[in-house]
Amino acid sequence: MSEVRTGSPGSMSADARPETPSATDSDALAVKPMRADAQRNHERILQAAEEIFALDGVAVPIDIVAERAGVGIGTLYRHFPTKESLFEAIVLTRLNELLAIADVFILDSETEPGAALDAFLREFARQASEKRDLFEALDQAGIDIKSRFVERLDELVARIDILRERAVQSGDIRSDVGTHDIMNLISGTCHAAGHSGVDNQEVQRLVSIVIAGIQRTSSV
Amino acid sequence: MSEVRTGSPGSMSADARPETPSATDSDALAVKPMRADAQRNHERILQAAEEIFALDGVAVPIDIVAERAGVGIGTLYRHFPTKESLFEAIVLTRLNELLAIADVFILDSETEPGAALDAFLREFARQASEKRDLFEALDQAGIDIKSRFVERLDELVARIDILRERAVQSGDIRSDVGTHDIMNLISGTCHAAGHSGVDNQEVQRLVSIVIAGIQRTSSV
């Protein structure tokens, strides 16, 4: 139930770069600073997309996003050449947040392995069930060859694997469940929830059941 | 791993009615028998749709179905006025099969409650992960107000609830997990699997974990 925060909701990252070239202007292709209005619009779009995608998922028409951002479609396309690129930017932000959270748990040597895994998975589920775009991205995990967030997903898997491994070592969870199993289970749970207007409370209950299923104490 | 069969794969049901009026021709709106070719086409379409929907889901364009059935698009629309109506017919067939299977377990007083629920859920998962259309239908469960299979889903829930209740009584599973929880968990599991080219074997493993999670023996 505790919220782990890493960056403010509106923080961008990924390949968004509304800043001036800042540092090394060095020898070659330095990016010229964006015009003031361009920079403002860029951010507006990102924020609008973040809100709308979280609520309605990728399915929403870009016109809506543009409208919400108070910007023309042309402008939107100037900043993000493709709908997918916009989606990607958002999801990348989300994944980075998740990665950061995972790191917190990995570096935290206070709490014991089982609890750490448990806590992270719950946070994972919370994020995924709150941001619809996130779990839609999770769905296509294996599919979409091109989109860049797939590689980030691999990083996430790696992080979870660390937590899982530790929990296995400490005897908290079964050794015969892989990280992919866990991810499938968690994202599946979120999915089922997402399509039924189920709130986070309910999702957490389902996650509890899944976690109970991967614990050592469980019978076969 | 045992396969429960109820009807041959090609059997139709639902609102398909390629037969002659057969029985009561009684007083009013009796349906005239279809012309021979019409009847043949009707069945062809149903069969083609069953195969394609199972493999590719609803997303597939109807042209493909028509082609596969060796029939023009116009013909397809003559028999099913809407893509959804065709989809509905297929899913209804599937749900009926599932319902019949559930009944088998309900009526079978040999096996004990826990095992019965376990067996049915596995069969449920198998069907849902094999027939893509089925779990896509499962997804929209709460959403699509109009489509008729939603009511059938309720019947399914009722059946599962019987099995669950018995298993709770016999002390096999926890009393704090509802039937909807179980369905969400199972269909969620299938979903995660479906989007990663995971075979039934893998799905069954995930289901095992879920089942372990709802059993009495589990710790919190």
Next chain:
DNA sequence: ACTTATTCGGAACCGCAGTTCCGGATAAAA
């Protein structure tokens, strides 16, 4: 204030998938 490189905005374009329509084919009744 003037100039211009850059950005804005949204009408128009394009392709895709569902659906309609109707002239031609045909099963089956006469």
Next chain:
DNA sequence: TTTTATCCGGAACTGCGGTTCCGAATAAGT
């Protein structure tokens, strides 16, 4: 065989959503 009610087939229509394009607007340098 002729007739005709029914059915077939697929070209064309429709609406939707992503993307392109270019004249108008404007930030920022002189």
